[in-house]
Amino acid sequence: MSWGGFQTLSHLWLLTLLAPLIVFYFLKLKRPRAEIPSLFLWRQVLQDQRVNSPFQRFKRNLLLLLQILLLLFLVLAALQPFWRGGPGQHRRLPVLVDCSASMAALDKPGGVSRLDEAKTRVRRIIDGLASDQELCLVSFDGSPHKLTGFTNDKRLLRDALDQIKIADVTSDLEQALRLVQAIGRSEPFDEVLLFSDGNFPARVNFDLSFKLDYQRLPPPGPNLGITALSAERAATGGWDVFVQIDGSADAEGNASVELFQDGNSIANERITVARGHSQRMVFQVNGEHASSLRVQLTPDTFDSLASDNAAYLDLPESRPLRVFVPKSLFSYRLALQGIKGIRLFPEETSDDAGSGAYDLVISDNPQDMSIPARTRLSVGFIPPELDSLIEIGTNGSAVVDWRRDAPVLQHVQLSDLVVLDQPQFAENAGEGDLENLGYEVLIYGEHGPLMVRKQDPDSLRYALLFHTDRSTLPYRVGFPIFVANVVQAALGQAGLAEQPAARTGVLPPVTLTPGGHYDVQAPDQTVQSVAADDRGLVSGVSAPLAGYYSVLENGKPLRRVGVSLLSPSETMLAGVDQIQFNERLQVGAAQQIVKADMPLWPVLLMAGLAVMLAEWWFFQKKPGGWR
Amino acid sequence: MEPLAPRPQMTTLLANSVLDRLERLRIRAPGRRTSRSRGEHFSGKGGASTEFCDYRDYSPGDDTRFVDWNIFARLHRPYLKQFHREEERHVVLLIDASASMKFEGKLDLARPLAAAFGVMGLLNNERVSAYVSHQAGNAPDRLPPCRGRANLRTLFQFIENIASQGDAPLDRAVELLLRHHTGRGVCVIVSDFLTFGDLKRGFNLLYAAGLEPLGVQILSPREIEPEISTDLRLVDSETQETLDISSNDDLASLYQEYRQRLETDLALLCRRRSGRFLSVNSETPVESVLFDQMRRKGWIE
Numbered sequence: 010m011s012w013g014g015f016q017t018l019s020h021l022w023l024l025t026l027l028a029p030l031i032v033f034y035f036l037k038l039k040r041p042r043a044e045i046p047s048l049f050l051w052r053q054v055l056q057d058q059r060v061n062s063p064f065q066r067f068k069r070n071l072l073l074l075l076q077i078l079l080l081l082f083l084v085l086a087a088l089q090p091f092w093r094g095g096p097g098q099h100r101r102l103p104v105l106v107d108c109s110a111s112m113a114a115l116d117k118p119g120g121v122s123r124l125d126e127a128k129t130r131v132r133r134i135i136d137g138l139a140s141d142q143e144l145c146l147v148s149f150d151g152s153p154h155k156l157t158g159f160t161n162d163k164r165l166l167r168d169a170l171d172q173i174k175i176a177d178v179t180s181d182l183e184q185a186l187r188l189v190q191a192i193g194r195s196e197p198f199d200e201v202l203l204f205s206d207g208n209f210p211a212r213v214n215f216d217l218s219f220k221l222d223y224q225r226l227p228p229p230g231p232n233l234g235i236t237a238l239s240a241e242r243a244a245t246g247g248w249d250v251f252v253q254i255d256g257s258a259d260a261e262g263n264a265s266v267e268l269f270q271d272g273n274s275i276a277n278e279r280i281t282v283a284r285g286h287s288q289r290m291v292f293q294v295n296g297e298h299a300s301s302l303r304v305q306l307t308p309d310t311f312d313s314l315a316s317d318n319a320a321y322l323d324l325p326e327s328r329p330l331r332v333f334v335p336k337s338l339f340s341y342r343l344a345l346q347g348i349k350g351i352r353l354f355p356e357e358t359s360d361d362a363g364s365g366a367y368d369l370v371i372s373d374n375p376q377d378m379s380i381p382a383r384t385r386l387s388v389g390f391i392p393p394e395l396d397s398l399i400e401i402g403t404n405g406s407a408v409v410d411w412r413r414d415a416p417v418l419q420h421v422q423l424s425d426l427v428v429l430d431q432p433q434f435a436e437n438a439g440e441g442d443l444e445n446l447g448y449e450v451l452i453y454g455e456h457g458p459l460m461v462r463k464q465d466p467d468s469l470r471y472a473l474l475f476h477t478d479r480s481t482l483p484y485r486v487g488f489p490i491f492v493a494n495v496v497q498a499a500l501g502q503a504g505l506a507e508q509p510a511a512r513t514g515v516l517p518p519v520t521l522t523p524g525g526h527y528d529v530q531a532p533d534q535t536v537q538s539v540a541a542d543d544r545g546l547v548s549g550v551s552a553p554l555a556g557y558y559s560v561l562e563n564g565k566p567l568r569r570v571g572v573s574l575l576s577p578s579e580t581m582l583a584g585v586d587q588i589q590f591n592e593r594l595q596v597g598a599a600q601q602i603v604k605a606d607m608p609l610w611p612v613l614l615m616a617g618l619a620v621m622l623a624e625w626w627f628f629q630k631k632p633g634g635w636r
Numbered sequence: 637m638e639p640l641a642p643r644p645q646m647t648t649l650l651a652n653s654v655l656d657r658l659e660r661l662r663i664r665a666p667g668r669r670t671s672r673s674r675g676e677h678f679s680g681k682g683g684a685s686t687e688f689c690d691y692r693d694y695s696p697g698d699d700t701r702f703v704d705w706n707i708f709a710r711l712h713r714p715y716l717k718q719f720h721r722e723e724e725r726h727v728v729l730l731i732d733a734s735a736s737m738k739f740e741g742k743l744d745l746a747r748p749l750a751a752a753f754g755v756m757g758l759l760n761n762e763r764v765s766a767y768v769s770h771q772a773g774n775a776p777d778r779l780p781p782c783r784g785r786a787n788l789r790t791l792f793q794f795i796e797n798i799a800s801q802g803d804a805p806l807d808r809a810v811e812l813l814l815r816h817h818t819g820r821g822v823c824v825i826v827s828d829f830l831t832f833g834d835l836k837r838g839f840n841l842l843y844a845a846g847l848e849p850l851g852v853q854i855l856s857p858r859e860i861e862p863e864i865s866t867d868l869r870l871v872d873s874e875t876q877e878t879l880d881i882s883s884n885d886d887l888a889s890l891y892q893e894y895r896q897r898l899e900t901d902l903a904l905l906c907r908r909r910s911g912r913f914l915s916v917n918s919e920t921p922v923e924s925v926l927f928d929q930m931r932r933k934g935w936i937e
Contacts, residue, residue: 040869040880046736046859047830048872048879050898054890055879 016089016140023084030080034073075624082617085610091139092607101159101198103145103189104131107205108173109180110150110513110555110579114206114229114313123226127204128170130224130602134202135166137607145192149185150176150553151514159196176553177316177513177574182209182588190218207584207598217590225584225598231260233282233308234317234580238510238573240294240302242350242500246327247296248508252304252320254280254288257582262310268292269303296327301571316555317580321571322510330500332369333380338388340483341371344492350505351496369499373476384469384499389476391432392461394446398438399457399474402431406454406475415451415462417471417494421487423452428481432474433457448472466518466548469502471495511572516550516558519568527567532556647792649751654923658752662760663727663822663850664937689718726781726821727757728847729766730806730813731798735873736828738800740856741918746826747795748922749852753824754791756936758784763819766794769809771802776809778816803874805833810841820846822911829853829902839905849911850935851902856918860895864888 045051112124121129131146138144143159146169156169182205189201200220207225237253252266261284268276280288294302302322312318329352334341336355345353354367366381373388391399408423433456434440440450443461451471452460463470482488500506511517521527523545528536532554541547552558552572560568574580588596643652650658694703694714704717729750737743750766757764764787766779779794806827813823823842829835829851842849864887870879881887903913912935916925930936 040867042871042878043868044871044873046739046742046828046856046873048870048875048877049830049832050859050891050894051870051879051881053894054887055881057890057894 014091016091018088020084020087020089023087026080026084027077030076031073034076071627072624075620075627079617079620079624082613082620086613086617087610089140090609090613091137092609100141101143101145101196102134103147103159103192103198103201104134105153105185105189105201105203105205106131106146106148106170106173107180107182107203107208108148108150108175109208110175110177110316110574110576111180111206111208111229111314111582112226113175113177113316114232114582116227116229116313118230118311120230122175123206123229124173124175126226127224128173130204131170132167135163135170138163138166145189145196146170146173147185147189147192148173149180149182149188151178151181151184153181153185153188155188155192158192175316177555178553179576179579180205180209183213183215186213186215186217186221190215193219205584206582207586208578208582209585209588211585211587212589215590216592217594217596221588221596223588223596223598224602225586228584229257229582230311230313231262232257232313232317232580232582233260233262233264233306234312234314235304235306235320235573236287236317236575236577236580238302238304238320238322238575240322240324240508242296242327242506243293248294248324248327250292250294250302250304250322252290252292254282254290254306255577255580256282256284256287257313257580258285260284262308264306264308266290267305267307268294269305270294271300272303294324296324299326300324301569303571314580314582317574317576319555320510320573320575321555321557322508322573323570324508325504328505330369330496330503330505331367332371332496332499333367333377333382334371335374335377338371338373340477340488341388341492344489345496347489348493348496350500368503368505369496371495373478383467383502384471384495386471386473386495388473389430389478391474392470392472395443395448395461395472398435398442398446399432400435401474402433402456404431405429406431406433406456406459408459409453409455411452411460412450417462417491417498418451419490419494421491421494422485423482423487426481426485428454428459428475429479430475431456432459467520467544467546469498471498510575511552511570512575513552513555513572516548516552516570516572518546518548519560519570520545521547521560521562521567525562528561528564530559530561532558536561646788647751647796649748649792649795650755650922654748654752654926655755657927658755659759661756661931661936663753663756663762663824664934687719691715692718724819725762726817726819726847727753727762727764728813728817728821728823729754729764729779730776730809730823730825730827731766731768731795732804732806732809732825732827732829733768733770733798733800734802734804735800736830737854739873739918740858742828742854742856743798743800745854745916745918745920745922745925746852747798749854749925750824750826751792751795752922752926753850754795755788758782758787758791762821764791765817766791767809767813767816768798769802769804769806769812772804772808774802774804775812775815776804781817781819806831807833807835807838810838814841814845817845817847821848822850823847824850824852826852826854828855828859829898830859835902836905839909839911843909843911849906849909851906851911851913853899853902853913853915854918855895855915860917862888862891 106127108124113122115122135144138161140161143161144166145159146156146166148154148156156172157165160166198219200222202222202224204224204226233254233256235252236255240248240250243249261282263279263281266278266280267274276292278290282288302324304320306318329350331352331354332345333354334345342353345351368382369384370377370380370382371386371388375390378385378387406428408426411418411423432454443450448461448463450458451462459474461472477483497506521541523541523543525541527539527547529539529550530536539547539550555572555574557569557571559566586598646652646655694716698716702717703714707715731746731750733743737746754764754766761783763781763783765781768777779791782790806829839849864881867882870881899915906913914929914933916929
């Protein structure tokens with residue numbers, strides 16, 4: 010291991026200045042002549058052993074020695090020597106800085122956040138950067154952000170470091186490592202420096218191809234936070250709001266949880282959180298109108314993380330599910346009639362199909378699929394976009410397998426189901442082609458899929474590729490369960506069954522005027538411009554911070570959407586000491602804080618200045634010369 | 637009644653008032669080295685002066701003129717009266733007028749001091765001779781031995797004409813002096829004694845020649861307290877040799893040490909040869925040297 014070195018060894022030629030220095034010294038040393046009566050005594054004095062001792066000889070040439078010393082200090086400073094630290098061994102060093110929500114946690118009241126601590130350490134490395142060394146700054150939260158390329162520009166690196174801000178999202182180390190790996194393809198390096206509190210999964214699906222120096226930051230203080238917020242439709246027609254409070258390993262104590270509906274406090278509860286336990290509570294909320302809920306957690310003691318103390322939930326109006334099923338599908342209508350909270354169209358007493366959009370459309374008529382609805386179930390025909398991939402035979406089919414974990418097929422037994430239709434893949438078509446179109450096979454038949462599912466951002470579509478009337482399904486016990494599952498899916502899609510609070514990361518889609526242009530104002534007052542698509546959806550809006558996001562049209566607020574952190578891992582501030590990579594490769598947290606190269610030229614310059622001052626003092630200032 | 641006109645100055649070397657005081661003083665030598673020739677100094681032996689000294693038993697062959705008949709009448713035994721013997725003493729003035737003496741009034745003090753000793757010698761009927769050493773190898777300028785008040789002016793003129801030059805070492809000057817000198821007495825050496833020669837040899841020669849050395853070292857203030865504020869190249873005023881020194885207080889203290897050691901050595905050299913030694917600052921007034929320092933130390937009485 011090298012203990013140090015010089016950054017600009019080429020300046021060694023400055024040592025040649027020693028020659029003129031010595032020459033000039035002796036030229037300047039033409040002493041003033043002083044005539045005295047006799048040298049008799051002086052000769053005796055100078056022949057004295059004490060005068061000729063090595064130290065006395067040294068003192069006689071002290072001025073020259075001081076000047077040589079001063080020049081040596083200056084030349085050494087020009088060579089820019091440095092004391093080797095940790096990262097100084099590498100010419101290129103990518104630095105990963107975690108800026109996820111947990112990095113905002115403070116270590117003590119009024120203390121510094123984990124991110125600030127990381128910035129301090131990285132800044133130290135930047136300050137000690139040698140001229141032949143380059144850093145690449147990458148911050149990562151839910152996604153990585155390359156802040157700089159490999160550069161030696163300290164100002165650029167410092168500016169980039171200052172720009173790193175906390176995002177109230179969970180961190181994704183894997184993505185960050187992949188980005189760094191991609192950078193390494195064009196600009197190779199040997200080691201990556203990672204600054205994080207360790208709040209990420211202990212196992213990372215990544216083939217580590219470089220050395221990872223994992224600098225785990227000191228643990229923060231105790232924290233309580235809201236980790237779950239959702240609402241379920243209550244039997245009374247309102248909403249049951251569920252709130253879960255979790256804490257870090259060392260967090261315990263009392264707190265108050267207050268629920269606001271449209272800004273008005275409607276409930277307030279005191280809770281006590283024990284170490285290692287969580288608290289759950291349920292609030293009853295009126296669902297007559299769409300409303301906005303805010304849950305505010307106020308711990309009685311120090312709380313290291315503020316972003317998880319508030320959660321937001323937008324509740325739609327609680328109403329019956331509007332379902333359209335043609336009267337020809339009697340079995341479905343019959344199954345739906347047994348489910349509460351449903352308004353079925355067309356109604357039994359009339360042929361009025363109703364007006365407006367439906368929440369669920371179940372039909373065996375392809376034309377009914379054009380009825381606006383959030384959830385559709387087509388029965389007995391192939392969706393037009395799958396016409397080229399699937400064809401219907403006449404030999405009948407049987408169920409081979411089905412996705413038991415699919416919500417729509419939960420508790421539905423499909424074995425021994427007799428199907429007279431025979432959906433089968435067209436020639437040269439396969440399941441991959443369906444997946445390319447966004448379809449997922451739920452029920453596999455002997456020759457092809459029997460049921461597929463497609464989830465769009467604003468709609469959910471199921472397609473039974475066989476007609477249930479030409480199968481034994483309506484006669485099975487599982488059929489009403491299947492229909493109930495479809496209804497649950499429709500309720501979920503319509504937001505009438507369960508309404509989870511939106512999490513930070515991406516703003517939930519907002520339906521506005523198609524083609525309209527809007528501004529979205531974040532909680533930190535930053536504004537980003539967005540455009541609604543042809544369906545009026547504004548989606549994919551980045552929402553890195555917890556809080557309310559306002560959708561503005563010409564500066565006027567149209568809609569307000571709240572997003573919350575709601576991450577148990579971030580709230581619990583749990584950090585891993587060992588990161589498990591593929592091939593059982595483990596990386597442990599470094600035991601020592603990474604040390605930056607320590608430049609020695611300021612010390613040498615100060616020493617040179619001290620020598621100069623000493624020379625000035627001894628030979629100019631001090632009365633009677635130096636002693 | 638008209639006031640008396642001021643008496644004209646007899647010499648530029650010494651004020652009349654100093655001369656007046658010197659008239660009443662004489663050189664006091666530790667030893668009593670005198671010449672056989674008659675003079676005014678008691679010798680250690682009995683003599684024929686009028687100054688009674690002692691009695692002794694009569695021995696056959698003694699001059700009966702010196703028998704004390706009064707005692708013989710009372711005691712019926714002859715006793716011989718003894719008288720002090722007054723012999724002549726030489727006062728030799730050796731003035732170092734080498735180039736080193738021109739600094740800071742050293743010679744300006746040396747000349748009146750030598751003149752004062754000369755005056756005391758002449759006024760006490762002693763044989764006074766003066767030698768001035770200049771150039772090495774040359775015989776010193778010489779004032780032949782003279783005696784009596786009548787030679788005062790001659791002495792003053794000789795001393796007034798002394799100019800500092802040359803590089804004569806003192807021991808060599810003593811050697812050359814003794815080639816011309818005869819007679820016992822004292823040798824007043826007025827010098828800075830900063831010489832590379834062998835002073836011990838010179839002093840031995842003086843002592844062997846019957847001269848008690850009275851050394852008067854005159855040093856300038858800068859020789860007593862040299863100021864070394866910077867690096868210097870010292871130039872010897874006599875030899876023009878150079879010596880580089882650096883400003884150093886250690887050096888200054890060493891210089892003081894060696895200067896005081898020189899004084900001690902010189903004092904020892906003189907004392908061992910029945911002489912005296914005095915070191916004076918060239919800025920000290922001659923009156924102070926004569927009537928204060930020398931009188932207190934018993935040089936003159």
